[in-house]
Amino acid sequence: MTAPSATASATSHLPRTLGDFQGAEPGALVLVMGGIHGNEPAGIAALERVFTVLERERPVFRGRLVGISGNLRALKTKERFLDVDLNRAWMPERMAELDTLEDGRAETREQKEILFLLRELLHDAKQGAFFVDLHTSSADGEPFACIGDTIRNRRFARAFPVPIILGLEEQIDGALLEFLNQHGLVTLGFEGGQHDSEEAIDHHEAAIWRALIGAGCLREKSLPEVARAKALLKESRHNLPHWLGIRYRHAIVAEHGFQMRPGYRNFRPLKSGEVVADDRNGEIAANYRSRILLPLYQGLGDDGFFLALDIHPIWLAVSRWMRRMNLVRFAHWLPGVNKVPGDPNALRVNRKVARWGTVELFHLLGLRKRRIYDQHMIVRRRRFDLEGPDRFEL
Numbered sequence: 001m002t003a004p005s006a007t008a009s010a011t012s013h014l015p016r017t018l019g020d021f022q023g024a025e026p027g028a029l030v031l032v033m034g035g036i037h038g039n040e041p042a043g044i045a046a047l048e049r050v051f052t053v054l055e056r057e058r059p060v061f062r063g064r065l066v067g068i069s070g071n072l073r074a075l076k077t078k079e080r081f082l083d084v085d086l087n088r089a090w091m092p093e094r095m096a097e098l099d100t101l102e103d104g105r106a107e108t109r110e111q112k113e114i115l116f117l118l119r120e121l122l123h124d125a126k127q128g129a130f131f132v133d134l135h136t137s138s139a140d141g142e143p144f145a146c147i148g149d150t151i152r153n154r155r156f157a158r159a160f161p162v163p164i165i166l167g168l169e170e171q172i173d174g175a176l177l178e179f180l181n182q183h184g185l186v187t188l189g190f191e192g193g194q195h196d197s198e199e200a201i202d203h204h205e206a207a208i209w210r211a212l213i214g215a216g217c218l219r220e221k222s223l224p225e226v227a228r229a230k231a232l233l234k235e236s237r238h239n240l241p242h243w244l245g246i247r248y249r250h251a252i253v254a255e256h257g258f259q260m261r262p263g264y265r266n267f268r269p270l271k272s273g274e275v276v277a278d279d280r281n282g283e284i285a286a287n288y289r290s291r292i293l294l295p296l297y298q299g300l301g302d303d304g305f306f307l308a309l310d311i312h313p314i315w316l317a318v319s320r321w322m323r324r325m326n327l328v329r330f331a332h333w334l335p336g337v338n339k340v341p342g343d344p345n346a347l348r349v350n351r352k353v354a355r356w357g358t359v360e361l362f363h364l365l366g367l368r369k370r371r372i373y374d375q376h377m378i379v380r381r382r383r384f385d386l387e388g389p390d391r392f393e394l
């Protein structure tokens, strides 16, 4: 007989709320979710560790930390999801009808339960709210964080000494993080490492401690765990850049028989034209020098891999300045760019006329790509880029 591992015991009978630690002083609400994908239990185990330390040490704490289990039904069977991916179900059209939706799917019930809890928690959050989503991946690799590119998210992300990826949410529809970001929470997704590795739990634990620093709940010297977390994550980064931007997502269809070539791991540099995978239609190559992210080696999912480019910090400063100056109001002067009647936050871009590099310029200005049609695309200004809302309404 083998002893159950930390992760196995952590997910046998899980409550929706894994812990709720309220500090004596007022401060931000920090929500951390583990296991939105049922085959990724490391975040749950990490949350349990953090609550154990907080309850034992009772440090000076501003605000409140709540740990939330993601896809409970899928966690039980250790599958990514049962009927649909719970992290692709938060698009605005669906959210508008979720309260009355009865489709019998496991994830619809999960989603309703989570939304109910989030509404309740956010109802009395008066000093800002943060949401951290903990993930692991099929391939081995260094931990990293993903954020939607708002100035507020970037500020929070600085507390995490790992590579920070901008723009993943632009490639994926219906992620919980993006839904909450659009409602004014500061959000960050954290990839801890390979699904069942002990290391992933350590990285997730460290990420939770750093989130409490970024949100102002704890100070660097509050607990030895906080300093250890910083050192652990810093060390894990090796020589990787601190900031990267996603430029490409390789979407896959199950019937195409997508096969990653062996040996790729997160952040591995690619040469232009390098063949990284194959499918029924032949070889799949990277079109430019970049780094590979989230190569799919097993299990379910519709993302084959992503390509990312390094971002020099100077561009972060430039775009912060551009956004503070609200330069986006002049964007419709660019060739091929027009206002959308009746929608002051959107621009319509003629893809034939707009020059190469326009997307980069849009990112600097704080616009994100929303919809692509044949001839044109719609880009949209982010809500809550520089400032949050007065109160949260989900």
Ligand SMILES: [Zn+2]
Binding pocket: 036, 037, 040, 134, 135, 136
């Ligand atoms: Zn995941």
